[in-house]
Amino acid sequence: EDKVVQSPLSLVVHEGDTVTLNCSYEVTNFRSLLWYKQEKKAPTFLFMLTSSGIEKKSGRLSSILDKKELFSILNITATQTGDSAVYLCAVLGGSNYKLTFGKGTLLTVNP
Amino acid sequence: SAVISQKPSRDICQRGTSLTIQCQVDSQVTMMFWYRQQPGQSLTLIATANQGSEATYESGFVIDKFPISRPNLTFSTLTVSNMSPEDSSIYLCSVEDGPGQQYFGPGTRLTVT
Numbered sequence: 596e597d598k599v600v601q602s603p604l605s606l607v608v609h610e611g612d613t614v615t616l617n618c619s620y621e622v623t624n625f626r627s628l629l630w631y632k633q634e635k636k637a638p639t640f641l642f643m644l645t646s647s648g649i650e651k652k653s654g655r656l657s658s659i660l661d662k663k664e665l666f667s668i669l670n671i672t673a674t675q676t677g678d679s680a681v682y683l684c685a686v687l688g689g690s691n692y693k694l695t696f697g698k699g700t701l702l703t704v705n706p
Numbered sequence: 707s708a709v710i711s712q713k714p715s716r717d718i719c720q721r722g723t724s725l726t727i728q729c730q731v732d733s734q735v736t737m738m739f740w741y742r743q744q745p746g747q748s749l750t751l752i753a754t755a756n757q758g759s760e761a762t763y764e765s766g767f768v769i770d771k772f773p774i775s776r777p778n779l780t781f782s783t784l785t786v787s788n789m790s791p792e793d794s795s796i797y798l799c800s801v802e803d804g805p806g807q808q809y810f811g812p813g814t815r816l817t818v819t
Contacts, residue, residue, distance in 0.1 A: 637813050
C-alpha cells in the first residue's frame with residue numbers, strides 16, 4: 596500500500612525562526628512529489644518536485660527531493676505569522692496514477 | 707493555473723438527505739478529481755472523473771453513495787447520497803493543470819446533523 600509520512604505532526608515556533616518539514620514516502624511508480632499549504636479548506640500549490648537534488652525555491656520557501664532515500668524537505672526561513680497553516684505532502688504515483696497525501700504538519704508561528 | 711470554483715461553500719444537512727456539490731473550472735481540463743477530508747484527517751481521493759466516461763472510484767467509495775457527473779470539460783458534480791453524520795467532511799475538487807500538478811477548488815464544508 597502506498598504511504599506518505601510527514602513529520603513532525605505539529606510545530607510551534609516564533610516569528611523569524613527557520614523550520615524544516617519532512618516527508619518520506621513509499622509509493623510505487625513514483626512520478627512526482629508535491630507540497631501544498633492548507634489554511635482553511637483549499638490546499639494551495641507550493642512546489643512540484645520530480646528530480647533528486649534540484650532545489651525549488653519561492654521566496655522564503657524552498658524544497659528538495661531525494662529519490663534514493665525517498666524523502667523530501669520543505670524549508671521556511673524567517674517565518675511569519677502568515678505562514679501558520681497545515682503543510683501537506685503528496686506523492687503522485689501508484690498503480691492508478693493518483694495522489695497519496697500525508698497527514699500534514701500543523702505549523703503555528705507565534706509573534 | 708486553472709481557477710476553480712465550488713458551490714456551495716458550506717451546508718448543514720439532515721441525515722438521510724442528499725447534497726450535490728458543483729465544481730466549475732475556467733478552462734478545459736481532461737481530468738477532474740474529488741477528494742474528502744474528514745475532520746483531523748488528510749485528503750482521501752474519492753474518484754477520478756473524466757469527460758465522456760464513467761468515474762473511477764477508489765476503494766471504499768461506491769457510485770451509489772457518491773454519484774458523479776462530468777458533462778463537459780469544465781464542469782463536474784459530486785452528490786453525497788443518503789447522508790449520515792460520518793459524511794461530515796470537507797469535499798474538494800481538483801484538476802490536473804500541467805503534468806502531475808493538481809490544483810484544488812475552495813472546498814465545500816458539509817455538516818450532517
